[in-house]
Amino acid sequence: MDRTTFTIIVAAFAVLVLLAMWLGWRRRSRRDADVIGGVAPTGELVAEFPNAAYVSTTPAGAPMDRVAAPGLRYRGPAVVEVRTDGVTITVAGEQPVHLPAARVLGSGASGPRVGKFVERDGITLLRWLSEGRQLESGFRFVEADDHHRFTAAIDRIAAAPKDSPAPADEQTSTTQEDA
Template sequence: MERVLLTLAIVAFFLLCVFGMWLGWRRKARSQSVQVPPFPSTPSSPEDTGERLLAPAEGLYVSTTRAGHWQDRIVTRGAGLRTSATWRLYEHGVEVERVGAPGFWIPAESLVDIRLDSRIAGKVMATDSLLVFTWKLGDIELDTGFRGDELSVYPQWIEAVQRLAKLAEHGRSDSGEVKGGA
């Protein structure tokens, strides 16, 4: 009888911990839904995306965090779900297609930088094998991290996205608005 009670107490404690984590995740999502605007959806027409610049890359969407705060995961509106993903670079932005979660669009004018990193919320690695896009969404700057299946495509992605970000930066006025095309 004593063993049964001890086992039930351990199971109850475990379930209470899981419930507490679920409540914390929901609370964080609710508070972020006010602070973080919705991610842009992928444009439906080829005129809005522009020409595809690189072959699609496949891998794992790890997470999106506030830029410079690698552990401050954005969880609102499904952004906190780690999923398989395909990302495509177009002349007007980056399409992120996620399996089992909403995809989103990173407009070219929002791109700030791209880099290799070894850590982002949900993944820490010994080598710099995460591809991290830094971009603006409204008034906040975000880092979105991917772990690609083919690491050999990273240099092409870094060069192309940095070129696209520079073109977009040259098109911005001092007020931050875009003048002309990106």
């Protein structure tokens, strides 16, 4: 096999791999298009986190399966506002995501997740419901104090889950330090 043939075969393989990745992302985006919905919370501001790093949103108990919901598709710097009637997440370059307090289940901590590999309990979680699915949105805070303030604020507004309890697995753990 000469060099030209080899180059064409490698280029064709690379194009097929990129096409498969693109088609998979489109399918995932269509699957998760209806995950987000809600009106911007207008209640009293409980806490604001202007320097949060959004990591990813995954189904509860599946930290390596990204949810491609509008506004939460990509990792990046984020502003999180916790209000008495819900949470607003604004990832840089994305539309804000509004979660009513009735859909917020609580907070937690996790180790490695899709999009970020960190130490044990290095990612702070926001657990919430969407269309009958329990989801976890992960954030990374530089200051440990922000982690504790976030946990306290989320636990303050969290609605008690009535139908399905939050899953308890080895990857996630609920923190009750500031509750």
